[in-house]
Every structure is written in structure tokens, then in C-alpha cells.
Amino acid sequence: xxxxxxxxxxxxxxxxxxxxxxxxxxxxxxxxxxxxxxxxxxxxxxxxxxxxxxxxxxxxxxxxxxxxxxxxxxxxxxxxxxxxxxxxxxxxxxxxxxxxxxxxxxxxxxxxxxxxxxxxxxxxxxxxxxxxxxxxxxxxxxxxxxxxxxxxxxxxxxxxxxxxxxxxxxxxxxxxxxxxxxxxxxxxxxxxxxxxxxxxxxxxxxxxxxxxxxxxxxxxxxxxxxxxxxxxxxxxxxxxxxxxxxxxxxxxxxxxxxxxxxxxxxxxxxxxxxxxxxxxxxxxxxxxxxxxxxxxxxxxxxxxxxxxxxxxxxxxxxxxxxxxxxxxxxxxxxxxxxxxxxxxxxxxxxxxxxxxxxxxxxxxxxxxxxxxxxxxxxxxxxxxxxxxxxxxxxxxxxxxxxxxxxxxxxxxxxxxxxxxxxxxxxxxxxxxxxxxxxxxxxxxxxxxxxxxxxxxxxxxxxxxxxxxxxxxxxxxxxxxxxxxxxxxxxxxxxxxxxxxxxxxxxxxxxxxxxxxxxxxxxxxxxxxxxxxxxxxxxxxxxxxxxxxxxxxx
Ligand SMILES: [Zn+2]
Ligand SMILES: [Zn+2]
Numbered sequence: 001x002x003x004x005x006x007x008x009x010x011x012x013x014x015x016x017x018x019x020x021x022x023x024x025x026x027x028x029x030x031x032x033x034x035x036x037x038x039x040x041x042x043x044x045x046x047x048x049x050x051x052x053x054x055x056x057x058x059x060x061x062x063x064x065x066x067x068x069x070x071x072x073x074x075x076x077x078x079x080x081x082x083x084x085x086x087x088x089x090x091x092x093x094x095x096x097x098x099x100x101x102x103x104x105x106x107x108x109x110x111x112x113x114x115x116x117x118x119x120x121x122x123x124x125x126x127x128x129x130x131x132x133x134x135x136x137x138x139x140x141x142x143x144x145x146x147x148x149x150x151x152x153x154x155x156x157x158x159x160x161x162x163x164x165x166x167x168x169x170x171x172x173x174x175x176x177x178x179x180x181x182x183x184x185x186x187x188x189x190x191x192x193x194x195x196x197x198x199x200x201x202x203x204x205x206x207x208x209x210x211x212x213x214x215x216x217x218x219x220x221x222x223x224x225x226x227x228x229x230x231x232x233x234x235x236x237x238x239x240x241x242x243x244x245x246x247x248x249x250x251x252x253x254x255x256x257x258x259x260x261x262x263x264x265x266x267x268x269x270x271x272x273x274x275x276x277x278x279x280x281x282x283x284x285x286x287x288x289x290x291x292x293x294x295x296x297x298x299x300x301x302x303x304x305x306x307x308x309x310x311x312x313x314x315x316x317x318x319x320x321x322x323x324x325x326x327x328x329x330x331x332x333x334x335x336x337x338x339x340x341x342x343x344x345x346x347x348x349x350x351x352x353x354x355x356x357x358x359x360x361x362x363x364x365x366x367x368x369x370x371x372x373x374x375x376x377x378x379x380x381x382x383x384x385x386x387x388x389x390x391x392x393x394x395x396x397x398x399x400x401x402x403x404x405x406x407x408x409x410x411x412x413x414x415x416x417x418x419x420x421x422x423x424x425x426x427x428x429x430x431x432x433x434x435x436x437x438x439x440x441x442x443x444x445x446x447x448x449x450x451x452x453x454x455x456x457x458x459x460x461x462x463x464x465x466x467x468x469x470x471x472x473x474x475x476x477x478x479x480x481x482x483x484x485x486x487x488x489x490x491x492x493x494x495x496x497x498x499x500x501x502x503x504x505x506x507x508x509x510x511x512x513x514x515x516x517x518x519x520x521x522x523x524x525x526x527x528x529x530x531x532x533x534x535x536x537x538x539x540x541x542x543x544x545x546x547x548x549x550x551x552x553x
Contacts, residue, residue, distance in 0.1 A: 002151040004424035007191075007386075010436050011035065011051040013417050014392050016195065016334065017074040020051045021157075021388070025150055026128035029059055031066035031088070032146065032157060036077035039440075040335050042457065048441040050078045051417075053085065055434040060086040064127035065116075068092035069159030070143035071099030071232055080107035081441070089114040091126065093133070093142035098264045099232055102257075121177065123149075136161035136173045137206075139366025140232045141270050145173075147181055152423040153188030154181050156380055160193050160389065162365065163372040166205040168235035169270070175379050182381045189423055190382035194390035195367040197398035202371045204364045209329065210239035212361050217243040220325050222290040223353075225249070226318075228299040228307045229329040231257040233366075234265040236329055237295055241273045244293035252281040254317060255297025255306040262295075281317045289323060299330035301339030308339070311346030322351035329362045370401060377405040384411045384428040386421070455545065462544040463488025465536060467506045467528045471521075473552040476514045482506040482528065489536075489544040498539060505535045521550040 005025045012019035017037025023030045037049040056063065065088050068076055079090065080103050090100065090113060097115045104110055118124060120142075123132040130149040137143070138160045148155040156178065163173050181187055196203065217225055225244070229236045237258075244251050251273070253259045262278075265271030284292050298307025309315040320326065326347050332340040347354045357363040368376065377385070385407045387398035399412045413421060413428060418436030422429055469481035484502045486495075509531035513524050525548035533546050 001425055004422050005148075005150045005152050005155070006420060006422050006431070007155075008055065008420045008434055009388070009415055009417055010055065010434070011037075011417055012074075012389050013395065013415050013419070015417070016389075016391060018049060018051050018078065019075050019389055020078065021191075022056075023129065023148055023150075023155065024062075027062060028064045028127050028129070029056075029062045030064050030126065030129045030131075030148075031056070033069055033075040034066055034077075034079045034082055035072070035074040037074060037438075038333070038335070043440065048077070050081055050439040050441060052435045052437045052439050053082055055436075056082060057085055063088045064129065066090045067126070067131055067133075067146060068096045068100060068144075069146060069157070070138055071096040071140050072160065075160070076100040077103060080104050080109055083107070083109045083113055087112060089116050091116045091118055091124070091131075091133075093118065093120075093144060094268055095140075095142040095234075095264070095270055096144075098268060099140070099261070102260060102264075118144075120171070121174065134174050134177050135171055137164035137167045137171070137366075138162060139206075139230070139235075141169060141171075141234050145178070147178075149185070150188075150423070152425075153383075154185050155189045155423070156181065156187050156191070156382070157388075158190070158192040158376060160195070160367060161376075162203045162368045163375055164203075164205050164207075166207045168206050168210065168238055175375075178376070179379045182379060187380045187382040189384040189386065189428060190377070190380050191386050191388045192373060192376060192398065193367060194373075194387040194394040194398035196365060196369045197373060197387070197390065197394045197401060199365075199369040200371070201369050203367065203369050204361070206235050206364060207239075209236065209362060209364050210242060213239055213327070213329070214243040214246060216325065216327060216355060216360070216362070217247045217249070217293070221247070222288075224284075224289040224292045224294070224324045225327065226254075226294040226296060226310075226320065226324060227327040227329050228296045229363075230299060231255065231261045231297050233330075234261065234270050237262060237265070238271055240293065240295050240329070241271070241277065245274060245277060249291050249293040250279045250283075250287060251277050251293045251295060252279050252284050253296070254281055254294050254315075258295060258297045258306075284318065294318065298343070299328060299340075300333055300336045301341070301343045303339070308343050308346075311343040311350070313346075313350060320347060320350050320352045324352040326352050326354050327362050328354065328356040331357055331363055331365070370397075373398060373401055374405055377402055377407070382407065384413065384423070386413045386415055386428075388415075392416075458543070458545045459488065462542050463490075464545045464547060465489055465502070465532060466547045466549060467502075467525075467532055468549045468551075469506070469510060469524075469528070470551045470553050471510070471514070471524065473519070476519065478507070478510055478514075479553055482510060484532075486544070489542065490540065501539070502532050502535055505531050521552060524548075525550045
């Protein structure tokens with residue numbers, strides 16, 4: 001009997017983002033990615049969403065290491081938060097570690113975390129784990145799929161991937177190695193990226209975007225070209241630079257993360273450009289427009305990004321206007337559509353020409369579509385399959401692809417955040433559950449919790465009504481108030497009558513409560529609140545937050 005291994009899913013199953021899982025073997029725990037999620041519109045004031053770390057906190061002593069598939073925020077962004085509470089080495093490609101290090105440094109944890117670089121195809125022992133790092137193509141360079149050689153056979157995790165047959169750096173997804181694993185030991189369990197499982201066909205090659213960018217640059221001589229894309233997408237940046245160089249332009253970066261990542265890319269040789277190509281953005285104004293290319297952050301319409309400020313005419317480095325060409329070389333991540341739309345509109349108002357993926361093929365996804373997912377399933381021929389990375393609908397679509405590809409239905413497991421599964425001699429089975437809720441981060445406050453979020457939603461949607469009164473603690477007389485103060489509920493000048501009514505209802509309820517012998521402020525407050533709530537609900541059909549403030553004297 002071989003020793004069983006376990007997988008614990010802490011995030012990324014049922015949502016896009018906060019990818020995080022653990023592999024457990026011989027009493028030790030290996031973390032696979034540790035990502036964050038960007039908040040949805042119904043999370044007011046929340047900056048980031050993290051995995052619930054309580055399981056990892058409870059088992060901190062057993063954490064052997066963290067292995068990173070690639071450097072996107074939804075795979076590395078939560079690391080600095082976990083590293084505040086637990087200490088362990090982090091493995092990944094040099095670029096992945098470089099991107100993660102930016103975050104770890106910002107959190108002031110750089111000195112105490114050991115970052116271990118691994119090369120393409122390398123196989124490493126990490127405690128009891130035997131991990132192979134297999135190259136994959138994705139929208140950030142140097143991504144890995146991970147093959148775990150366990151006592152229960154090979155567990156293959158695809159990471160985020162696509163099957164780009166003509167990648168910018170020529171580094172292909174190593175299907176040959178995956179095939180060799182399938183033919184040799186066999187793949188016992190495959191975990192694979194489901195983000196684009198609903199999309200038919202193949203994702204086009206990243207190099208097709210380069211060809212389109214070059215067409216745009218060539219057909220607009222004498223005009224400035226400003227391209228915005230994800231700062232970590234160094235292959236996209238490379239193709240922007242190539243198009244600029246080919247058309248005799250200098251390149252300036254705009255936005256802090258773009259400057260940082262370009263510097264990192266140059267240092268690691270992931271980005272190549274002829275000497276003298278890069279200029280400071282301050283020099284751009286002195287150059288002939290036809291000699292200028294700017295590559296900028298802000299492809300998601302982030303309110304304070306270089307792009308959003310430019311669209312609002314507020315960017316202190318650059319003004320966009322008539323004659324300029326702006327290329328949005330990215331798709332809005334779900335939830336960001338409105339913000340991106342606002343930027344596109346603002347750029348049009350300033351007179352710029354705007355080229356976005358809706359009008360020209362200036363973007364391609366980094367995730368495999370159905371045909372590529374099926375190819376991986378065909379090459380890996382897994383005994384068991386768990387779709388990962390995606391909303392539930394994506395997981396279901398991917399599961400369906402797997403059964404159509406011949407994986408028997410009972411061997412395809414649909415898992416959710418928090419699920420614990422065990423791979424043993426008898427097969428793959430669901431064995432339990434751990435906490436896996438959302439951890440909301442609000443600036444420096446840390447976890448804001450569900451209650452706070454519920455209050456914020458109520459305040460945002462319905463406003464607040466405060467009932468303020470002072471009572472004499474000995475006699476029970478009402479010394480002042482009750483006053484009604486509202487924010488965001490009704491437009492005050494038109495609501496005089498309503499406020500008067502609320503005041504008299506509150507007064508009446510307080511008098512009754514006092515007559516019945518209620519003395520403590522909390523009980524009085526409760527009475528005032530329910531009386532005012534009933535009135536507000538009856539008269540306005542709304543449910544603002546009602547806050548009684550009863551003071552003693
Ligand atoms: Zn990714
Ligand atoms: Zn991802």
C-alpha cells in the first residue's frame with residue numbers, strides 16, 4: 001500500500017483569482033501558488049481579496065515551501081500577507097520570483113524570505129516532495145506547469161497556460177515532456193486551467209498581436225502611438241518595442257509598475273531592445289510625434305493609473321490629443337468593463353484615435369481555449385481529472401470536455417474552494433473541508449469582515465438615519481432631541497415633513513419606553529430604532545441603516 005497524498009483547495013475554484021492550493025505528503029505541506037483577487041463592485045472600499053489563511057495558520061509548522069507557477073498577481077499576490085505569519089522558501093522561475101519579489105519588498109519582508117530559482121525542466125526535491133517544473137506559454141513569460149512525482153503517481157498541475165505554437169520567446173509548452181510522463185509513469189491526476197473552457201477553438205498566438213501592432217505603427221507615420229497593456233506581459237511589451245524600433249521610434253514607459261517590470265525584464269534578458277531605444281517620458285515632448293512610442297499601465301481603467309489620468313487630462317507627464325493613437329492591448333478583466341469604457345470615452349473626447357480589441361486584434365488571451373484543453377487532456381491521458389482556476393461555470397465546461405475526451409465521469413471531480421481530496425490506492429475521493437471564505441483587505445486595516453461589508457453595502461444603497469437624544473439618567477426626562485440626522489437617504493429640503501414625522505415617532509417611542517421603566521441607553525435606542533425603521537419603511541419603502549445615539553446626563 002502506497003502512502004496517500006492530499007490536495008487542499010484554498011482558492012481559485014469557483015472564482016477567477018486568489019489561486020492557492022496545498023499538496024500534502026508525508027505530513028508535510030507544499031503550497032502551490034498564493035494569489036489574490038481584485039474586488040467586485042459589490043465590495044465597497046475593499047482593495048484586495050485573499051484566501052482564508054486559517055488552515056495554513058493552523059498548520060504553519062508543516063509548510064515545507066511554496067512553488068509558484070508564474071508571476072501574475074492572482075498567483076503570487078497574497079504571498080506577502082502569508083509571509084507575515086509564516087516563514088518558508090519560495091520556488092519559481094527567475095522572472096516569477098522577480099515579480100513576486102516586488103510585492104515581498106513592498107511589504108518589507110525581503111530579507112527573511114529565501115527565493116529559490118529553478119530552471120526550465122528542472123526536477124527538485126523539496127522536503128518529501130519531488131517536483132518537476134515544465135515550461136508553459138502564458139501571458140507572462142517563464143510560466144510552469146508542475147509535475148509532482150508522488151507515492152500515488154504523477155499529479156500534474158497545468159498552471160495558467162495556452163498552447164502557443166509561435167511564442168515570442170520561442171519557448172513552447174513542453175507537450176513532449178508531458179507526453180513522456182503519460183507514457184512512462186502515467187499521469188494519475190491532472191489539474192488544469194479552466195478560465196477559457198467555454199470558448200471554442202484555439203487562442204491565437206501572441207505573435208499575431210505583434211503583427212497587428214506593427215501594421216498600426218506603420219500605417220500611422222508622424223503620429224504618436226501610446227500602447228497600454230499589463231505591465232507583467234513582457235512579451236506584449238517586447239512586441240510594442242519591436243514595432244516602435246521598426247518604425248524609428250523611441251520608447252518611454254509610463255506608470256510605476258511598467259518601469260519596474262521593464263527594468264526587471266531587461267536585467268533578466270526577458271526583454272531585449274537596442275541601446276538608446278528607451279527614453280525618459282519627460283523627453284517625449286521634445287521629440288517629433290512620429291518618433292514616439294509610449295508603453296503605459298492602466299489597461300484596466302484603474303482610477304489612478306497613467307491611462308485614466310491621461311483620459312481625464314490629468315496626467316502630469318503626458319497630454320493626449322488630436323493626432324495621437326492609443327492602443328488598448330488588453331481585455332478588461334470581468335468587473336472592470338465600466339472603468340475601461342470611461343477611459344476609452346475620455347480618450348475620444350480628447351480627440352485621440354483609440355484602437356481596442358473590439359475594433360482590431362490587438363489582444364489575445366493567455367489561457368487555453370477548448371481545443372487546447374482537449375489537446376492537453378489527449379497528451380496527458382490522466383486517470384483522474386479536476387478542473388481548476390475558474391468560476392463554477394468554467395469548471396463545469398472543462399469537466400464536460402474531459403468526459404468527452406474519454407475520462408470516465410466518476411473519475412472527474414468537480415471541487416470547490418475549501419475541498420480536501422485524497423489520492424490513494426483505491427482512487428481519488430473527497431475527504432473533507434477547510435475554511436476557504438474571502439478575506440477582505442482594506443488598505444492598512446486588514447480583514448474588514450463580512451459584517452463591515454454588509455454595513456457598507458447598506459450605506460451605499462440606502463443611506464443612514466441617526467436618532468440622537470439625551471436623557472436625564474435619574475429622572476428619565478428627555479433633555480434634548482430626539483434629532484434626526486440623515487445622509488444618503490432622502491433629499492433633505494423635500495423631506496422636512498418626513499423628518500418631522502420621524503422625530504415625533506422617535507420621541508413617542510422614547511416616552512413610552514421610559515414610562516414602562518426602561519432606563520439603559522441600549523434599550524431606549526432599540527425602541528427608537530424600531531419605531532423609526534417602521535416609519536421609514538412604510539413611507540419610503542427603503543431600509544437605510546438606522547443608528548440610535550442615546551446619551552445620558
Ligand atoms: Zn496567469
Ligand atoms: Zn491565473
